[in-house]
Amino acid sequence: MLNIIRGQAVMNHHVVYNEQILSIAQDVPTYVTTVLLCQNTLIHSGISHILSGTHFVISEEIPELTTGLPILCLIHGSQAADDLIVTVERLKAQWPSARVVLLTEHMEPAAMVQALQTGLDGLCSTAMKREALIKALELVMLGEPFIAPALVFSLVDEALHHQTRPDGNVMVGPAATAVASKLSPRESMILHHLTQGASNKQIARELGLAEATVKVHLKGILRKVKAANRTQAAMWAQQHMKLAANDGIIAAAE
Numbered sequence: 670m671l672n673i674i675r676g677q678a679v680m681n682h683h684v685v686y687n688e689q690i691l692s693i694a695q696d697v698p699t700y701v702t703t704v705l706l707c708q709n710t711l712i713h714s715g716i717s718h719i720l721s722g723t724h725f726v727i728s729e730e731i732p733e734l735t736t737g738l739p740i741l742c743l744i745h746g747s748q749a750a751d752d753l754i755v756t757v758e759r760l761k762a763q764w765p766s767a768r769v770v771l772l773t774e775h776m777e778p779a780a781m782v783q784a785l786q787t788g789l790d791g792l793c794s795t796a797m798k799r800e801a802l803i804k805a806l807e808l809v810m811l812g813e814p815f816i817a818p819a820l821v822f823s824l825v826d827e828a829l830h831h832q833t834r835p836d837g838n839v840m841v842g843p844a845a846t847a848v849a850s851k852l853s854p855r856e857s858m859i860l861h862h863l864t865q866g867a868s869n870k871q872i873a874r875e876l877g878l879a880e881a882t883v884k885v886h887l888k889g890i891l892r893k894v895k896a897a898n899r900t901q902a903a904m905w906a907q908q909h910m911k912l913a914a915n916d917g918i919i920a921a922a923e
Contacts, residue, residue, distance in 0.1 A: 699724060700724065700726060700738065700739075701724045701725050701726065701738075701739045701740070701741050701810055702726065702728050702732045702738045702739065702740045702741070703720065703725040703726060703727045703728060703740075703741045703742075703743055704727075704728060704731070704732070704740065704741070704742045704743070704760075704767075705717065705727050705743050705745070706742065706743065706744045706745065706746075706756070707744075707745040707746065708746065709745070709746075712745060713745075716743070716745060716772070719799050719802065719803075720803075723803050724803075724807065724810075725741060725743075725803075725806060732764075739766075739768075739810060740764050740766070740767035740768070741767065741768050741770065741806060741809070741810060742760045742764070742767050742768070742769045742770070743770050743772060743806075744756060744757075744769065744770070744771045744772065745771075745772045745773070746773065750777070750779070750780035750783055750784070753771065753780070753784055753789075754783060754784060754787045757769050757784060757787045757788050757789050758787060758788070761788045768790040768791070768809045768810055769788065769789055769790050769791075770789070770790060770791035770792070770793055770805075770806060770809055770815075771784065771789060771791070771792050771793070772793045772794075772795060772802075773792070773793075773794070773795065773820075774794070774795045774796070775820075776792065776820060781816075781820065785814070785816075790809050790814055790815075791805065791806070791808075791809040791814060791815040791816070792815070792816045792817060792820050793805055793806070793815070793817050794817035794818075794819040794820055796817075796819055797817055797819075805817070821904070849909060851893050852890065852893060852894075855876070855886060856886055856889060856890050856893070858876060859872055859876070859883065859886050859887065859890060860890060860902065860903070860906040861906070862875060862876075863899055863902055863903040863906060864903045864906050864907055866903075869883045869884060869887070887899060887902075890902055894906075894909075
């Protein structure tokens with residue numbers, strides 16, 4: 670079942686950043702001093718080539734704290750969790766206002782959480798396309814944390830059957846079914862369209878509703894699934910609604 674959920678999420682992973690990233694380029698500073706930490710010379714050259722012609726200008730010299738320019742610290746590698754935390758802490762101490770992003774192929778969920786708690790601003794996957802990577806870095810420079818969908822899935826696998834209740838106790842899979850059951854058929858349909866990356870206007874047209882009505886339903890959805898925005902709600906749907914549907918099928922069979 671996890672493979673099915675992951676496969677569907679991969680197909681629709683653009684939902685995570687379609688609305689949050691693709692429209693922000695005009696708000697990013699035209700020049701971002703970029704400190705690239707990469708021990709592999711070949712990969713260093715490749716990343717430099719990817720960033721050429723963008724806002725992110727790799728600095729061959731260590732920027733001064735007093736420059737006043739925005740700073741991005743881009744770390745490449747699969748460092749051990751302890752080493753990564755030390756690196757993030759050092760960079761944050763040297764440039765308190767800098768954004769720190771890790772570019773990696775894989776990361777253990779526990780290490781990921783620990784790094785984010787230390788102050789890491791973004792986690793990008795080496796599997797991301799150039800345009801998506803650039804937009805993700807722009808989002809981070811605007812002060813919004815970013816985790817690539819490919820890396821989120823490892824967290825999903827670990828948390829899918831283990832969710833924490835407000836009282837601190839642990840609840841498993843059926844919690845998703847309980848929340849999904851509180852959604853009306855209309856809200857479920859809207860959530861389905863959200864997972865496809867549809868805008869409010871597109872959803873309203875598809876369902877024959879006023880756009881204002883869609884917004885009202887969306888507020889109810891966010892409250893019920895405890896999501897902060899439509900992107901989180903779409904991810905919740907990808908992670909839980911399929912599970913809830915399968916649980917319902919199993920229950921009916923029994």
